[in-house]
Structure formats: C-alpha cells, structure tokens
Amino acid sequence: MDLPPEELQFLSIQDVLKESISIPKHSPKTFYLITITLIFPLSFAILAHSLFTHPILSQLQSEPTGSHAASSEWSMLLTFQFCYLIFLFALSLLSTAAVVFTVASLYTSKPVSFSSTMAAIPSVFKRLFITFLWVSLTMVVYNIVFLGFLVLLIIAVDTRNVVLFIFSIMVVFLLFLVVHVYISALWHLASVVSVLEPVYGFAAMKKSYELLKGKIGMGFVLVFGYLAICGVINGLFGSIVVHGGEDYFVFSRIMVGGFLVGVLVIVNLVGLLVQSVFYYVCKSYHHQGIDKSALYDHLGGYLGEYVPLKSSVQMENMDV
Template sequence: MEEDLKFLQSMGILHESFKTILKWKKIFTQITLTLFLPISIILIAIMEISKRFFDQLERDPFELFTGAQEAYRSYYNARATSIDWIYYLLFKIISITFIILFCHLFTAAVSYTVASIYTNSDVSYRKAMKVVVKVWKRLILTLLSMFLVLFAYNLIAAVFFFFWYVICFNSVTSVLVLFAIFIPYVLGFLYLSIIWQLACVVSVLENSHGLKSLIKSMDLMKGKRRVALTISFLSYTIFVGTVSMYMSLVLYGAGGLVFPWKQVIGILCVVLLLITFLLFTVTQSILYLVCKSHHREAIDKLSLSTYLGAFFGESQPVFKIGEDIQLGRTPSQV
C-alpha cells in the first residue's frame, strides 16, 4: 500500500477514505457523534440566534436575489446602534472560535485513528478521546499561528478590494477586475485551508506545532497542490451548498415548505454535514500519508506505531526530545 500511496490522485484519495470509513464505521461514527454532532447543532443554533436577535444586522441574504428593490434597500439601510454591533461581533467571534476549536479536536481524533489503522495498531474510541486530551494545547498553538496567517492574508486582500472599490467600482471593466482579484483570493483561501488541515495532522502525528507545523505542511504540499485543491474545492462546495439549502428552505422558509418538511430537510442537512466533514477530515490524513510517500519519506510503521503508543506510555518515542519526528527514519537512525 505504501508504494502505491504516492500515485493516488484526488479520486483515489477519496476512494481510499471511503474504504477506511466503511471498514471502521463504528469508531468513526462514535467520534463523529461525540465531537462533530455538537458542532452541527451549535452551527444551526448560531444561525437561529442571528436570525432572531440580530435581524437588523444580518438580514435574509436571499432577499438580494429576489429582485424586490424595497427588500434590497432595506438590507443596506437597516438601523442599528453601536452596542448592537458590539454584541453581534462578540457573539460571532466566540461562536466561530468555539466551532473551530471543536473541529480541531475532531481532526486530532480522526488523524490518530487513521494513523493507528495504517500501522495496524490497537485502535479504540477511548484511545482516540485520550489523544484529544493530550494534544489540544499543541492544536491551539497551531490554530493561533494560522489565525495570524489568515489575518495577514485577509488584510492584504482587503487592500486590493479597497483599491478596486475606489478606482474601478463605476468603470466598465469593474466586473472583470473584481473577478481578477476574487478568483485568486478564493484559490489562496482554499490553499491555506488545506495547509491548515495538514498542519493539524502534523501536530498530532509529528513532534511539530504552531508555525513549525504550518511550514512542514507547506513542504509536504509541494507536488500535490492540485490534488489538495480539488479535494478542498469539492468539500467546501458540498458544505456551502448544504448550509445554503438549510438557510433558504428551513431558516428563511423559501419555497413555502410546511412544518414537517422543514424538519425533515433540517435533519438531512445535519446528516450531510456530518458525512461531508468526516470524509474531508479522513482525506486530510490520507493526503498526509500520500504527501509523505510522494516526497520519498518512507513512512516507517514501527516508528509511527511507537510514536502513537507513547501517547499512553505503551512505548518510548523513537525521536529525541525537541526533534521533529521523521517517519522515514528507523530507531537506529535517530
């Protein structure tokens, strides 16, 4: 399997991820229900709270596409006090941070499980949960480092969009210039999201965290960027589509659906979110193994198994304290 990993493309990685999930569906179901089901419920609760308590600041986004000029103007002319904006921003920051943190814990549990399966190690739901407890500090450091990178990226993008608004907003070529800025921005965001996900896997499976894990994931991505971007694009398309379907049909009642059908569609959206994010997270772990194989970093199962066992005191790590584990090295080479 290891030799074949480096030849896997997008569809191959997705196929391998499906096989892994189906073969070990019990433990993946337990992890998903424990760590990601609460995220889905919180996400829906956030949308409901925003609709009920911050309707002046966050109006129905689908009104913009109905052609009703009065509704369109009301979207931009909604009056709100400064204190409303403060409460709204605090609510958004806290809720989004909470969701991202839980997503990282979910990634840690899934990454450990996939690595244990690959090394034929003893894997269980209880062990996966223990790993989450042991690595959460490292994941937070990686999260904070990525926040700084995203802040810098969006700040630079904001400057470009500002100049577009000032210089080109009313010109004939404004739309073309907007697309020329927006498309690279989206591709860059997808690329950073993949680096972020891979960095989380690196933080769990290697002795790296923070900026070091981000740099490591960037190095691993070389030669596999197109594959990673394809997987990221497919995953985010399904995610955005699912959230948009819930917002339009359930939250804002587009289509005039009656109460029972709203509940059915809402449940289907939650299930689809669970399946999509589980598949996306497993693909990141498989992508990590593919990237390691692509760079001829032989993934020594003994070293990886020993590293995973060190989480529970079952074995001693084969790497020196403070060194980044290279899974291609055997204990005698360290």
C-alpha cells in the same frame, strides 16, 4: 490503507476518496462514537448558527438605532457569536485530533478504541491549537493585504468604465479564492503533521508547504470540493429552514433541516478522513517513508509513553 507506502503516491482523487470512505469499516464502533460525540455537534452548530442569529438580526432591523433595546440586542448577538466561535473551533480541533489519531493508529496496526483516542486528545489538542493560531495569523495578514489591494484597485481603476471595473473585481476575487483555498489546504495538512510528527505551529505549516509541492492540484480540488459542498448545504439550509417562512410547512423544514445536518456530518467525517489519507499520499510522493514502528511509539507517547519519532527514511530503505 492496505496499499504499500510507495504506491500511495499514485492514488487519484477518486482513489483517495474511495480509500477514505473505506477506513471506518476497520473500526466502526470507534468512528461511530467519534461521529456522535464530536462531528455531529460540530455539524449541527455550523448549520444551527444562522437559525439562532436570524431572529436577533431581524429584531435589530426593527429597533431604532441607538435605543436601549438595540444595544441589548447587539450585546446578545456579540456574546452569542463569541461563544459560537469558541465552541466551533474547539469541536473542529477535537474532531480533527480524534480522526487523525484513529486513522494513524489503524495505519500502524495499533489497537484502536474510542477511550484511547479520547485519552490522546488533550496532548494532540495543544499542538493543533498552536498550529491553528499560526494559520489564523496567516489568514489575518492575508485578508488585510487583500483589502489593501482591493482599495487600491477601486482607486486606480476607472469606475466609469463598468465593464473594466467588474472584470477587475472578478479577477481580484478569483485570486483571493485561489489563495484562500491554498491556505486552507496548508492548514488541513499542517493539522495532520502536528499530530503525526514532532513539529507544530509554524514548523508544521512549513512542513505542510513542503509536502504540498507536487500535489497542489489534488489538494486544491479536494479542499475546494469540500468547501463548495459545505457552501451548498449551508445555502439550502438558510433558504429552506431559516428563511423558508410560509413557503414551507414546519414539518417539511424540520425534515429538510435534519437531512442536511446528516449530510454535513458525512461530509465532515469524509473530509477529515481525506486529509489524513492525503498526508500519506504526499509523504509517498516525496519518498518520505513512514517508519510504522516509530509512528506507533509516537502515538503511544500521547498516552504517556512518549518515544521521540524517528526521522523519515527513504521508501526503498523502509521495512514495511
């Protein structure tokens, strides 16, 4: 993040990745502790989820429907799923808050430490959680609309024409994927906005929508790439570690599982760094300068010394 703010808009996807990967070297101890305490448990939970649910699902398939044993297994599965989602979302928001706060502190030359990051998280978490609720509501509405269109498609299209039916389904799912990735990009950007600007919730989503204009292509590629890599890692973990069975030795499955967890940790860390850098790229593209002194004070507000963040100024008027 040593580039002048007005030059950040010209970064390519490769430059964003390179810049993101280089950030931890400026405070290796802080990022190491964040990774160990937050990102590693998050990554492990994502992959280990199927490892714990697979035996329960297998047991359910072998139990007669409606039996007492099946009811008990369903209760266990639903309880586990509920606890898992709470744990996953909490760690996801905590990891986002920690990385975005640390990157912003480095950007403003604010002293960085693991303790200061942890001290700032409670205030940041509340803002991120409200934004997350709005994004979740958007996702729910979108999925309901998508299911409605899917039902109408099945009713309207002649299912006897197999080629037309398959083509229609593919088009609908392609549109679903595109919109899903776009909403995910909005969410990631809104998360950074919620930490670095005095807005959150719906206002943060609106702000991220404005910032994403002109950089939709870059945002789409970054988010789709992240989701695709995570999907491949989950697929390999499921096929080898969870469902490997007798095809792989226990030691081999443990080694592969550990390796995939490590890869996912790196992917998640880089993903969080990328979303922070992408925020500055979007701000630069729209010539919305970041007053570093105001941002410095804003970050200090999370530690109990709040000073309202000044409005953005034009690049040409910003004192770098």
